[in-house]
Amino acid sequence: MSADAVERIETLLAGCGAPFERAGDQAWTVRLGADAALQATVVCLNADAGSAGLLKVYLPVGKLPENAGVDFLKELLRKNRTLGHGGFAVAGRDTVAFVDTLQLKHCDQGELDATLAWVVKSVNVFKEKLDESKLPYLDPY
Template identity: 35%
Template sequence: MSTYYNKVKDYLLNLEYNIIKEDKAEELFVVENPDGGIANLIVDCEDPVLIVEGVLFELKSENPEIYKALLKKNREIIHGAFVLDESGKKVLFRDTLQLENLDQNELEATLNSLEMLLSEYSEEIITYSKL
């Protein structure tokens, strides 16, 4: 286990995120913050980076207009971005941070960015998940 694992865990707890699952061998956490609309967010210590990733919705069909809208929205997201999983069907939020110099403010900024995205863009996300 790397020295980063416990540091990241402390940051998550300080930021009042619920750790609903942790895997010390894989050095990852699954967290939630119901007040911020965050559920099943993966926080993974993959030295040299911390990966923060969560599924937002699944695409029912390929739709170039949705892809275009998500790419445009990426430009407005402060930290992180919309990405597709390997299958190209699930839309995720993903951000990576450097573990070596990680501080709580950086992790908080990523989490706040996701919360803001979910609050400001929720109607579009719901619409896209139905198309």
């Protein structure tokens, strides 16, 4: 990744006011939320010379219930309509995550700020709207 891309990303992250640290050649950890307890990951993909580069923002928000059926997964995808940025995705076998993708070349401070605000909100959306105890359509098997 180019030094210019690193500088641009770190300038954007610093502008958000949230604590962050480098987590690898192309990754950063950002602490979010009122008590900075949420640990989001920002990864830059394809940021070589001549490439626009993509910023992927990722935060696990909860566990997929063991007995979640098709209806639960449909509801999870429907909740994406309520998010202003990003969306829910199933990661691995049992993790629900908030994921957003921004094009580094066109990303401004407002866009990254909005995405990180939705990272925090997505945890509440998942817990309030997709709480296992509130879902009548989990498979009983």
